[in-house]
Amino acid sequence: MQGEQQSRNSTWFWPGTVIASLLACFAATAAADDLAVPTIKESLQITEPAAAKPRQPVQRVRPVVYQPAARGPQPLNQNVVFERSAQTPFAPVAAVIRPVAVQYAAPRQLQGFPGMAARPLMPVVARPVVPAGQRQVSFQQPQQVFYGHPAAAYPQPSVSPVEAFGCADCSPQLTERPRGGQPWYRRFKSDHAFDDFIEPVTNPFWFVDPRPMTRVRAVFLNQFIPDDSILGDGDLQVYALQGSIRVSDRFSLLAEKDGWNSLQTVGTGGRRGWNDLATGFRYTFIRDVPEQFLVSGGVIYEHTQGSREVFQGNGNGIWNLYLSTGKRLCSNTHFIGVAGASLPSDNSESQSFYYSLHVDYRLSQRWWLLWELNGRRYTESGDFLAANVEGGDWTNLGANNVSGNDFVSTAFGATARISRRLALHAAFEFPLGREDLMENRLNVQMSWTY
Numbered sequence: 001m002q003g004e005q006q007s008r009n010s011t012w013f014w015p016g017t018v019i020a021s022l023l024a025c026f027a028a029t030a031a032a033d034d035l036a037v038p039t040i041k042e043s044l045q046i047t048e049p050a051a052a053k054p055r056q057p058v059q060r061v062r063p064v065v066y067q068p069a070a071r072g073p074q075p076l077n078q079n080v081v082f083e084r085s086a087q088t089p090f091a092p093v094a095a096v097i098r099p100v101a102v103q104y105a106a107p108r109q110l111q112g113f114p115g116m117a118a119r120p121l122m123p124v125v126a127r128p129v130v131p132a133g134q135r136q137v138s139f140q141q142p143q144q145v146f147y148g149h150p151a152a153a154y155p156q157p158s159v160s161p162v163e164a165f166g167c168a169d170c171s172p173q174l175t176e177r178p179r180g181g182q183p184w185y186r187r188f189k190s191d192h193a194f195d196d197f198i199e200p201v202t203n204p205f206w207f208v209d210p211r212p213m214t215r216v217r218a219v220f221l222n223q224f225i226p227d228d229s230i231l232g233d234g235d236l237q238v239y240a241l242q243g244s245i246r247v248s249d250r251f252s253l254l255a256e257k258d259g260w261n262s263l264q265t266v267g268t269g270g271r272r273g274w275n276d277l278a279t280g281f282r283y284t285f286i287r288d289v290p291e292q293f294l295v296s297g298g299v300i301y302e303h304t305q306g307s308r309e310v311f312q313g314n315g316n317g318i319w320n321l322y323l324s325t326g327k328r329l330c331s332n333t334h335f336i337g338v339a340g341a342s343l344p345s346d347n348s349e350s351q352s353f354y355y356s357l358h359v360d361y362r363l364s365q366r367w368w369l370l371w372e373l374n375g376r377r378y379t380e381s382g383d384f385l386a387a388n389v390e391g392g393d394w395t396n397l398g399a400n401n402v403s404g405n406d407f408v409s410t411a412f413g414a415t416a417r418i419s420r421r422l423a424l425h426a427a428f429e430f431p432l433g434r435e436d437l438m439e440n441r442l443n444v445q446m447s448w449t450y
Helices: 002-036 161-165 184-188
Strands: 060-063 081-082 215-225 235-246 252-259 262-264 269-274 278-288 293-302 320-332 333-344 351-362 367-380 408-417 422-431 441-449
Touching: 252 293, 278 320, 367 422, 408 441
Parallel strands: none
Antiparallel strands: 060 081, 215 235, 215 441, 235 252, 235 262, 252 278, 262 269, 278 293, 293 320, 320 333, 333 351, 351 367, 367 408, 408 422, 422 441
């Protein structure tokens, strides 16, 4: 009986032990899971709704910028309005806000700051700043818009551009004149309002350009003398240097004739000598830049210090009165003309009236073609030499039988502008009708214009 009871107890012992062990393991595992695994509520981050806050009153403000011409801050744009509330400091009413470009008339120099030029700047306006992961928008409100330097270090100008300069749209000039004014030599600068004109080439001593210029020109002439002239067959070379100085907007000083002559003919042999000097002035009466039209006039006096071996130095001097004009005919074509009179101081030299015409056509920025016509009519003979021919623009022989003679020549040539100031000119000239002392002539010149 006792053995049967022990057998029954051992039969239930092992299953009970296993069940108790499983219950203990399950309890321990449940306790550990309660400490490590978050609840569904926590994993979804469900929070209790906050208590509703009362709506705050709305305050409307406008962005302002600093304007030098105004007496205080002024609204930048009347159409941009910001809304201020407790939840959103600066919430925009409009969906899209764009800064408006505002131009200011800045004075040439800020009042109270010598040497400090004002710079026109774009005014700074409030721009939205959107933090990542948020839908609300906040704005940064500018404190001041600076022009050149902070207003804290430099106070606001005391006068506006209207009071300082008498205009509201004065353009600021960011450069200053050198101390002590401009260099002395700049007052002699040429008038560059007529740079498209090309100066005449032939009749180099008396064909005066109407433009007020400061320039130096080297002149070379190679002239062939006809067989039937009083000097016989031969040639002549002239080397000269001309100059002009623009003293004012309308007045210029001239040095038109000088240089060295080399004469070789059958009748005279080889001779060398100096030219007479000719100096004078030019005054511009009409200067119309929009129409590209000029009228100038002046007087040139030819002295008598030249070498008699080359038929210079005759008489007591010659007064040359002239009137010169220039006009743009079309966009690429220009005309220059001169008319004058040569009036000797005594009867030893011939008296004449002369004229010259010049037309140039621009092919490109560097090349021009030109045509010229020169004429001289002798109105009174001299008494120095028994002859019926004269020396034209080169010399006055004082021939006693030239009254009523007409000498006319024409020329074709070109000009190459090497740089803005340097130009090379060449023209071939030949007579139309009587030849006198010219069978043909080559004119070559180089000019430098300031």
